[in-house]
Amino acid sequence: GAVVSQHPSWVICKSGTSVKIECRSLDFQATTMFWYRQFPKQSLMLMATSNEGSKATYEQGVEKDKFLINHASLTLSTLTVTSAHPEDSSFYICSAKDRSQGNIQYFGAGTRLSVL
Amino acid sequence: AQSVTQLGSHVSVSEGALVLLRCNYSSSVPPYLFWYVQYPNQGLQLLLKYTSAATLVKGINGFEAEFKKSETSFHLTKPSAHMSDAAEYFCAVKLGNSGNTPLVFGKGTRLSVIA
Numbered sequence: 001g002a003v004v005s006q007h008p009s010w011v012i013c014k015s016g017t018s019v020k021i022e023c024r025s026l027d028f029q030a031t032t033m034f035w036y037r038q039f040p041k042q043s044l045m046l047m048a049t050s051n052e053g054s055k056a057t058y059e060q061g062v063e064k065d066k067f068l069i070n071h072a073s074l075t076l077s078t079l080t081v082t083s084a085h086p087e088d089s090s091f092y093i094c095s096a097k098d099r100s101q102g103n104i105q106y107f108g109a110g111t112r113l114s115v116l
Numbered sequence: 117a118q119s120v121t122q123l124g125s126h127v128s129v130s131e132g133a134l135v136l137l138r139c140n141y142s143s144s145v146p147p148y149l150f151w152y153v154q155y156p157n158q159g160l161q162l163l164l165k166y167t168s169a170a171t172l173v174k175g176i177n178g179f180e181a182e183f184k185k186s187e188t189s190f191h192l193t194k195p196s197a198h199m200s201d202a203a204e205y206f207c208a209v210k211l212g213n214s215g216n217t218p219l220v221f222g223k224g225t226r227l228s229v230i231a
Contacts, residue, residue, distance in 0.1 A: 006159070034218050043206060043223040044160075093159055095219075105219060107152070107160040 003027060004096050006108030013084055014116055021079045021111045023094030029074040030096035034105070035067075038091040047092075050077045084115045120209050122222035130230050135179075135194040137225045139207030142188060149190040150208040150219065151181055160206065166190060177201070202229045 003026040013019050023033055031052045036044040048069050049057045056069035066088075068080040077096075081088055093110040123138040141147055148167050152160040164175025171183045181192045190207060204226050208219040 004159070043221045046218050046220075049218060095160075104162065104165075106162075109159040 004030075004094065004106045004108040006094055006111055008111060009109060010112045010114075012114045012116065015085055016083055018080055018082045019084055019113060021081075021092055021094070021113075023077045023079070023096065023108050025075045025096040025098070025106070028096075028098040028100060030077075031074060031099065033071060033077040033094055033096045035069060035077075035079050036093045036095065038093060038110070040091075044093060047079075081113065084113070086115045089113055089115045120207050120220055120222035122205075122207050122225050124225055125223065126226045126228065128228040128230060129197045131199055132196050135192070135197045135201065135227065137192040137205050137207075137227065139181075139190045139192065139222060140188050141190060141207075141209045143209060147209045149181075149183060150210075151175065151179070151190075151192050152206045152208060152221075153177075154204040154206065154224075156203075163192070163205075197227075197229045199229050199231065202227055 005024045005026050007022045011019055033050045035047045037047050038044050046059050047062045050069045050071040052071045052074050058064045066082055068082060071077040091110050091112050093107055095105045095107045097105050119142050121140045129135055146168055150165045151163040153163050154160050163179050164173045164181055166173050166183045174180045179192055179194045181190050183190050204224045206224045207222040210219050
């Protein structure tokens with residue numbers, strides 16, 4: 001089946017630094033990718049919708065200047081957490097839609113961000 | 117707006133027993149419904165989906181779910197639980213099948229299987 005690769009799987013950073021998370025669709029083209037955030041023992045919350053070649057659409061309450069999303073190609077979207085703070089510590093998961101498979105959404109394995 | 121309610125944040129069953137994870141949805145239009153499984157420290161994996169074809173949907177690992185419009189439910193079942201089924205299960209709904217329609221997730225149900 002289709003594979004979505006997310007990198008890194010775990011990152012620890014100091015408060016105030018920026019962290020970039022990559023999401024790649026390995027064997028299909030994804031014009032649309034989604035970024036989710038998962039707090040401990042809670043469900044996934046959609047942060048933003050990323051469309052190739054255009055600006056991302058952010059959900060209400062998500063700071064676009066804090067969470068920079070770039071979808072420069074049909075197989076790659078990146079999420080940059082700028083000036084990270086401890087409250088940004090969370091599990092971030094991306095997903096990508098495969099139009100050739102009826103828009104099935106495949107998920108990456110997630111990135112655990114710990115901000116010290 | 118659509119929403120998903122999963123009854124029971126934690127379900128515990130004995131190995132070999134029936135698994136029943138409940139999901140109710142609200143949607144103003146015919147929904148697409150999904151069940152995902154998340155193993156510890158891993159991403160989500162699609163178990164099965166309902167897309168307005170057969171109301172009884174069979175998925176991977178012996179799971180199945182039945183769409184009941186009258187009850188606005190999409191409960192997940194498995195006749196006989198296995199230790200490897202222990203995971204977090206998420207029900208999700210989306211309106212239509214266009215590329216830009218995101219999934220809306222329930223809060224998840226943690227399944228424990230007791231030997």
